[in-house]
Amino acid sequence: MQGNIKKTVPEPTLKRLPAYLHYLQKAREEGVLNISAPAISKVLNCDPTQVVKDISFTGAKGKPRLGYNTYELIHAIESFLGFHRTSEAFLVGAGNLGSALMSYQYLKSFGLKIVAAFDIDPEKIGQQKGKINVLHIDKLQDLAVRLKIQIGILTTPVEVAQEVADKMVKCGIKAIWNLTPLNLSLPEHIIIQNTSMYSNVVVLLKKLHDLEKHNNNP
Amino acid sequence: MQGNIKKTVPEPTLKRLPAYLHYLQKAREEGVLNISAPAISKVLNCDPTQVVKDISFTGAKGKPRLGYNTYELIHAIESFLGFHRTSEAFLVGAGNLGSALMSYQYLKSFGLKIVAAFDIDPEKIGQQKGKINVLHIDKLQDLAVRLKIQIGILTTPVEVAQEVADKMVKCGIKAIWNLTPLNLSLPEHIIIQNTSMYSNVVVLLKKLHDLEKHNNNP
DNA sequence: TAGATTGTTAATCGATTAACAATC
DNA sequence: TAGATTGTTAATCGATTAACAATC
Known part of the structure; x- marks a missing residue:
């Protein structure tokens, strides 16, 4: 070939x-x-x-x-x-950031469909955000295996991110979209996509500060 | 020198x-x-x-x-x-994503402090998220000028992103952290930091699909 | 001393930009 | 035809990686 x-x-x-x-x-x-x-x-x-x-x-x-x-x-x-084919994903961490993703309708047009969300907060469990049900984390393993979910979206607090990621891998999830600032340690074959928003803050502030410095010493 | x-x-x-x-x-x-x-x-x-x-x-x-x-x-x-000095910012768009940033306590440790948020939704106005007040957008100009705010955080729906960004520039804001997927058209001297989360989805899905393809043709 | 690590300079790698022939 | 744009190849640019002397 x-x-x-x-x-x-x-x-x-x-x-x-x-x-x-x-x-x-x-x-x-x-x-x-x-x-x-x-x-x-x-x-x-x-x-x-x-x-x-x-x-x-x-x-x-x-x-x-x-x-x-x-x-x-x-x-x-x-x-x-690959926008024509849709991949299904589970989201863990139904806080503000998680809810933002669940409500973001355009995700589907990129070929990503969040089919369920998980949390441990009893107040959140049972709720619906953007037509997606929030379930208890205990149901993750069983459902992920049954539905053959390949993608996990991580929007938990940093403190539990590694733990949840490990759980995802155990469920057969192959790719993790990591929106926490933590550097995950996972097996080689797992695809990790890090999206840490705060690193953008660092770049923005650096540019602004450099500009100010430059204005002071023209 | x-x-x-x-x-x-x-x-x-x-x-x-x-x-x-x-x-x-x-x-x-x-x-x-x-x-x-x-x-x-x-x-x-x-x-x-x-x-x-x-x-x-x-x-x-x-x-x-x-x-x-x-x-x-x-x-x-x-x-x-520059983590020791704190820069003050205004956030426009107090939806889920905006709320996530307002509640994200570590932003301060990076030297970014959100001092107020703005929206047009009457339900959101008057609320507090992460100790930050949500005000009506009409108050943006006056407050920004008085407080000499230099940084604007854009978490509105795409549809109004350009309009709001223009407003920010008019208020003397020098740097915009753009979390909408829109490519903003702004004057040269404005610093723009684009953080579009969905482009990460594209990369993630591409990697996953390529992996599958590879597994089919070993 | 021996050996690991810093710190700098050079080589490699990959992406962007430039150049230019092909062509509608 | 003339001229703008495609599409490819070459040159440039910038970041990563390698090499190696200095040194604690």
């Missing part, structure tokens, strides 16, 4: 594609039939050649001078990113 | 330093007086030379064989990241 060497997609590309998609969908609604990479780059304020390169990973083909067929490009990005 | 050429810190370094700090603080509590880069790297599961390099940006000095003085290193990282 010689010609079948698929280059691994750079993660930055993977993160930019949904932004293109979002704009393309808006353009489609407005009846735009063709769209060029430079046009996208202008709206999203990024480099046009980068847009071309990113798109090339999806396999979409454009025409010089004309650009890409809007409908085809949308379809190419969606199927490349 | 020749010798004063400060190299710009790589953003990845900036994001890793808080993780080191977290572990160091735990070590300090346990009475560990000295700690080496390889020791940190083992716990956080990363490269030891990278830890050394990251630390070097903070200006902390270690001793061969011994490592770094725990207390000094903590202090160096904290002051390098």
Whole structure:
């Protein structure tokens, strides 16, 4: 299978594609039939050649001078990113952050469906958030195995994050979206996606402070 | 001022330093007086030379064989990241995500203090979340100017994100932490820190799908 | 002293940007 | 045809990793 060497997609590309998609969908609604990479780059304020390169990973083909067929490009990005198939996930930790994810309707359009949430707080158990039931954590193992859940979303307090993650792995969960700031220790074969919001705070404040310093010593 | 050429810190370094700090603080509590880069790297599961390099940006000095003085290193990282000074911020959008940030006590330890939140929902206005008052958006401009707020946190629905961001800029806010998936169009001099959680979902699902594909064609 | 670790410089790696031929 | 845009290859840039001397 010689010609079948698929280059691994750079993660930055993977993160930019949904932004293109979002704009393309808006353009489609407005009846735009063709769209060029430079046009996208202008709206999203990024480099046009980068847009071309990113798109090339999806396999979409454009025409010089004309650009890409809007409908085809949308379809190419969606199927490349796997938006057409839906993966089911369990969420543990039905606090504010967990509730935010449960209420976030667009998750489904990315191919992620939260089918149940778990907590230990008796007040939360039995509630519904965004049409998702909150169950007692004790039911996690049994349900995860039965439903063959592969994805776990971790929105617990830091203190119990490792413990819950271990539990997820025991249930056969293969990928964990970790929204706690903790660095989880898990078996090699488990996919971990860390999303720690506070590291963004650090970057933001550093930029602001550097700006101030610069303004004082022009 | 020749010798004063400060190299710009790589953003990845900036994001890793808080993780080191977290572990160091735990070590300090346990009475560990000295700690080496390889020791940190083992716990956080990363490269030891990278830890050394990251630390070097903070200006902390270690001793061969011994490592770094725990207390000094903590202090160096904290002051390098600006954790000792507190910047005040306004948050707009007191929904689940906004509430999560308001209740997240550790934000203060990173040097960010949310002093007030704003919304338009009458039910939310007047409430307190994590000791922070939720006010009507109409009060934003006046208060921001009076308190000289420099940082805005954007946790509104996507639909109004641009509008609110524009309002923030008008109030003299210099930096915006954007937690909506929208690509904001703002003046050049405004610092924007985008934190779109859903792009992480895309990466996670791609990894999972690629793994499955790989398992099917071994 | 011997050996582990720091700290710096060089090599590698990967992503972004530039260059340019092909083409609609 | 002329000119803008695709698509690919090469050059640049920046971050990570490796190498190694200094040193406690």
